[in-house]
Amino acid sequence: MSDSQHQNCGMAYVLAVDIGTTTIRCHIYDNQTEIVGESSQQLKVIQVQAGCKEIEPDSLWSQFTEVVKDALTDAKLTAADITVMGISTHRASFTLWEKESGKLLNNFITWQDTRSAAYADSVNKSLSYGLVKNGAKFLHLVTRQSRWKMASQLIFSTQHAIIRLGWYFEKYPDIKRRAMAGEILYGAIDTWLVWKLTGGYKHLTDYSNASSSAMFDPFVLDWNWIYFKLLGMPMNILPEIRDTCDDYGCCTADIFGAEIPIGAVVADQQSAMFGQCCFNKGDIKCTMGTGTFMDINIGSLPVPSKTGLYSLVCWKIKDEVVFVAEGNSADTGTAVEWGQKIGLYSHVSETATLARSVSDSNGTYFIPAFSGIQAPVNDDSACCAFIGIKPTTSKQHMVRAMLESFAFRFKQLLNTAEAEIKFPLSDTIRMDGGVGNNEFVVQLLSDLANKNVDLAKNLDATCLGAAFLAGLQAGIWKSKEELKNLRETRKIYHSREVQEEYNKVMQEWERSLKRCKRWNVEK
Numbered sequence: 001m002s003d004s005q006h007q008n009c010g011m012a013y014v015l016a017v018d019i020g021t022t023t024i025r026c027h028i029y030d031n032q033t034e035i036v037g038e039s040s041q042q043l044k045v046i047q048v049q050a051g052c053k054e055i056e057p058d059s060l061w062s063q064f065t066e067v068v069k070d071a072l073t074d075a076k077l078t079a080a081d082i083t084v085m086g087i088s089t090h091r092a093s094f095t096l097w098e099k100e101s102g103k104l105l106n107n108f109i110t111w112q113d114t115r116s117a118a119y120a121d122s123v124n125k126s127l128s129y130g131l132v133k134n135g136a137k138f139l140h141l142v143t144r145q146s147r148w149k150m151a152s153q154l155i156f157s158t159q160h161a162i163i164r165l166g167w168y169f170e171k172y173p174d175i176k177r178r179a180m181a182g183e184i185l186y187g188a189i190d191t192w193l194v195w196k197l198t199g200g201y202k203h204l205t206d207y208s209n210a211s212s213s214a215m216f217d218p219f220v221l222d223w224n225w226i227y228f229k230l231l232g233m234p235m236n237i238l239p240e241i242r243d244t245c246d247d248y249g250c251c252t253a254d255i256f257g258a259e260i261p262i263g264a265v266v267a268d269q270q271s272a273m274f275g276q277c278c279f280n281k282g283d284i285k286c287t288m289g290t291g292t293f294m295d296i297n298i299g300s301l302p303v304p305s306k307t308g309l310y311s312l313v314c315w316k317i318k319d320e321v322v323f324v325a326e327g328n329s330a331d332t333g334t335a336v337e338w339g340q341k342i343g344l345y346s347h348v349s350e351t352a353t354l355a356r357s358v359s360d361s362n363g364t365y366f367i368p369a370f371s372g373i374q375a376p377v378n379d380d381s382a383c384c385a386f387i388g389i390k391p392t393t394s395k396q397h398m399v400r401a402m403l404e405s406f407a408f409r410f411k412q413l414l415n416t417a418e419a420e421i422k423f424p425l426s427d428t429i430r431m432d433g434g435v436g437n438n439e440f441v442v443q444l445l446s447d448l449a450n451k452n453v454d455l456a457k458n459l460d461a462t463c464l465g466a467a468f469l470a471g472l473q474a475g476i477w478k479s480k481e482e483l484k485n486l487r488e489t490r491k492i493y494h495s496r497e498v499q500e501e502y503n504k505v506m507q508e509w510e511r512s513l514k515r516c517k518r519w520n521v522e523k
Contacts, residue, residue, distance in 0.1 A: 012083045012476045013075070015260065016467035017068060018460065019043070019089040019189055020268060021112065021290040022333055024063050026071040027463045028082070031476050033486045035458075037075025039067040046107065051114040054107035057095055060189070061196060068256060079256035086264040086470030087248075088271040088462050089189040090290075091212035092161040096168075096175065096237070097192070099185050102200055105175055108189060109168065112330055112371050114158045116167035117380040118522055123156050123163065123231070132230055147219035150304035150311065151226075157308075158372070158380050159330070160214035161188065166231040179234050186237040188213070190265045197262065198249040205239045206246070207321070208270040211313040218302040218311055218323065244270075244315040245473035263473035268462045269293045270314045273324060275465030276430040276456060277487045279480050283426050286410055286445065286453075287461070288435030290333035294413040295324045296425065307416050308375030315469065325421060327413035330371040331384070332406055332435060338370070339402055344395050352440040355400035360505070363388045365512040366401040368409065372520075373513065376416045383519035387512040406435065407444040408509050414449055428452045428492075432461035436490075446493040448502060457488035 012031045018024070025040035041063050046054040072078060093110040097103060123129055133152045140148035156163050165186070169176035178184050187195060191205045210216045210223070215238070217224040228235050242248070248262035266274070272287050273295050281299040286292070295314075302311030302323050314324040336348055345351055365387045367373070372380035386398060418425065429451050435441055436459045446453040458464055464487075471477045477486075 012471075012474070013077060013081055014084055014086065014467040014471045014474070014476060015068065015071070015082045016086045016088065016463045016470065017064065018268065018271070018462045018466060019060070019064070019087075019193075020462070021045075021090045021110065024060070024067055025460065025463060026067040027460065027467065028071050028075045028077065029464075029467045031471075033464065033467070037071040037073070037077065039070035039074060041067055045110070051117070053110045053113040055093065055110060056107050057104050057192065060108070064193065065255060072256070079251075079258035079260050082260050083476060084263040084470045084474035085251065085260045086266070086466030087190060087193060087262065088266050088268050088466035089193070089209070091209055091267045091269070092159065092188060094161050094165060094186060094188050095192055096179070096184050096186055099183055102195075105184065106168070109164050111159050111161070113164060114371055114380055116158050116164045117372070117520075119167040119170065120156045120158055120160075120163045120380065123166070128230055132226065146302065146304050147217070150219075150302065153304055153306045154214070155308055155378050156214065157374070157378065159374065162214045162227055162231065162233075166233060169233060176233070179237050182234075182236050184237055185239075187239060190267075191239045194248050194262065194265060197251040197255065199252045202249040203239045204242055204248055204265070206242055206244045206265045206267075207313040207316040208244055208267040209265065210241045212267050212310075218313060221313075221316075221321070243317055245317050245469050261474070263471075264466055264469035266315065266466055266469055267312075269295055269326060270312065270324065271465035271469070272432055272461040273297065273314050273465065274468055275458075275461035275463070275487070276432060277480070277484045278430060279484070280426075282424055284414075284429045284451075286429050286431045287433040288332055288406060288410075288431070288441070289433035292329040292332045292406055292410055293326060294328070294410055294417065295326045296417055296421065298323050298325045298421065303421060305420055307420065308378045309417060309420065317472070325417055327375040327416060329368060329406075329409040329413070330374060331368045334370045335366070335368045335384070335402060335405075336435070339399065344399055344402075349437070351399050351403060352438050354396045355403050355440045358394070358396045358400055361401040361404060362393055362397040363390070363508075364393050364397045364401040365509045366398070366405040367513050367516045368402075368405050369516055373516070375413065377513065377517065379517050381518050381520040382513075382516045385512070385516050387515060403438065403441050404444065404505070405509065406441050407448055408506050410445055411448040411506065412510075426451075428454050430454045430456065432456045432459045434459065442493050443496070446495045447498045448506070450495045450499065452495065453493040455490045455493065457490040
């Protein structure tokens with residue numbers, strides 16, 4: 001069907017690409033959000049040494065263009081038929097390149113890379129950062145402004161792009177020198193892709209991605225010069241920040257055969273919030289895939305946290321700015337893949353049945369900490385472990401312990417948020433991500449949280465969110481109210497009365513977690 005025929009049918013098509021931590025996928029939606037074409041590939045992640053997790057940019061570019069072309073073929077469409085493109089990416093994985101030539105200087109150092117752990121620890125313990133935090137405490141005491149309270153409580157970790165960048169500059173001082181001289185550009189995956197797609201014309205990011213880097217001040221909605229000064233790094237390398245829905249230029253015609261306008265750039269978890277239509281203050285989302293992410297809509301102002309939860313921009317659309325409070329557990333997907341690799345099960349689909357085949361985990365507990373433990377523990381040096389194994393422990397017990405740990409970590413994050421957020425939260429959690437296919441985990445999550453879990457029909461809510469945002473920019477959809485009618489539910493899980501039964505189990509799991517702290521420290 002030609003472009004003119006599509007227009008005559010009144011059909012508009014949105015192409016959305018989601019670059020996750022392990023998968024890159026492309027969905028093409030019609031204006032009723034039916035998927036008319038799709039393609040995906042496993043992302044190629046490089047792990048050459050302990051703590052190292054990198055992505056080779058040229059490989060990512062090849063995979064990006066391949067999934068787009070394959071999705072167009074699957075939909076029997078051409079690039080000329082696409083109204084607009086939306087791009088969602090996992091956050092805070094960055095690369096550097098030469099400003100004039102575009103030559104890459106390093107692989108993407110991903111958010112799961114922990115080689116900067118010692119550097120993060122040194123920054124957190126440094127006299128200069130202590131002075132910054134104490135200064136912020138004083139300003140908060142005098143002004144009572146939340147901005148200074150948040151600044152006084154931030155604990156840097158390897159998940160923060162600014163820490164991995166500082167570590168990289170310390171390791172390669174010549175590159176830092178060139179950056180100071182204005183010869184180098186910085187970009188997370190979203191920025192680099194827009195740069196490539198527009199032929200090196202646009203060096204941009206959006207507020208959701210910028211706020212996920214620890215380089216950003218959410219109270220002034222701009223880059224945080226204080227932290228750059230603290231770490232002795234230049235700000236001239238940073239991209240321009242734009243609204244989540246905005247004009248990000250066009251893909252040049254030589255890439256896909258015709259220009260495609262880029263109407264939205266958004267960070268993955270914030271995109272999933274939008275795809276789940278978590279538009280109201282107090283709405284809760286759980287994404288369980290590569291990691292477990294708890295996101296709560298906290299309205300138009302960030303909320304300081306002393307436990308390591310992040311206040312991030314969820315989206316900015318014209319005058320509307322919405323924030324989320326987020327906590328995460330980094331290694332859900334890694335644990336699932338590892339369990340299959342060592343033979344606990346042949347396929348992920350078996351895990352719920354194996355877990356239900358035993359009444360409990362027989363006193364076995366799993367700590368999902370291949371990349372440390374995030375909020376509220378905040379220990380990059382924590383180790384992954386099974387604890388409590390005995391001669392009677394079976395693989396069924398171990399699988400159950402693993403699945404329980406995913407729900408325990410979410411409950412731990414939710415408890416942390418409920419203690420810090422001073423307004424009512426929704427009685428329903430909207431859930432997406434691949435682990436949503438595991439009924440054992442979803443039901444246990446509902447039980448522990450004592451909330452209903454609304455499992456999305458489309459578990460790839462990240463792609464859908466990018467499509468919604470790009471479609472709003474292009475005028476395909478007119479309002480968020482219209483989008484609510486397009487989101488569909490697969491199943492609603494209702495909490496059962498098992499809180500008392502599981503309280504002791506979770507207490508023992510938390511005791512096991514403490515045994516894993518401060519394990520991978522430099523001797």
